[in-house]
Amino acid sequence: MTDAEFAGFRSAAARAFADELAATGGWSPEEALERALQGSAELLPQGRATPGMLLLTAVLDDGTAVGWLWLGLTHPRGTPDCAFVYDIEIAEGHRGAGLGRALLAAGEDVVRSHGVAAVELNVFGDNARAIGLYTSAGYRVVTQQMRKDLGA
Template sequence: MTAVHVRPMTRAEYDLWQSRLAEDYAAEQVSAGRWDAETALQRAQDENSRALPHGVDTPRTLILRGVLADGTPIGHAWVGLDHPRGAPDTAFLYDFEIEPEHRGTGLGRAFLTAVEGAVRDAGTGSLELNVFGTNAPAIALYGSNGYEVITQQMRKRLVE
């Protein structure tokens, strides 16, 4: 397996990531039927601003880039070291993405392992995340890396 290391995200990388993150998050929420399309982008931007009030310098937060030995960036991750619902000794993975050209190569698994190491090094004993039910590749990655379903939301559309 190719080694992937993590490093803090730069401010320039952060600015670009925030734009993409808000757009992607808004689209996922609309697709899942949780948010209205007209207000989704602003809502995503507002949520991200509240969650990361000091950007890359937000305390108790890891905002990481996955890089190869030669420095090539292959993905990014955002981890809150304090669980949003107060679960003890549990960090929360808010965002994890592999650049499209590196997907399906095993680098996602190596990057996830490196992120887990950073969380462990920060003194936290477990990592939790949410994944949309339609994201089969992510579900497969997390499951094969030892993550277990601890809660599940389900929905049935009653009106067509």
């Protein structure tokens, strides 16, 4: 990922995560965006040069960037020998063509080349498209968080 791509990635990734937080976590859009930006700043204090973080860009044959993958070589909860997918995104017009699966596979190859044996991720429960991608790529559910809204 180039510096220019990183600038676009950081704002787009925060916005997408904030939208999910607001939709599923009960935060206002403003609070969700603040949380997303703060989390990104904490995880990437040196930007794309942050040690242990991998930022890959999906690029078409013509050079057009159409997506990204953000991986950490260590797991945020300390799971041994396990990397973590923080974010993956393919541009709307390019989804469904196998690019997400190819980008995941490329990221897994990079993780493996660093000697890490597994990779995990979190996915929002209502994101059927992402769940389908991860399942078809060989990911399985290892934990599950559930919620019931109780009303006022």
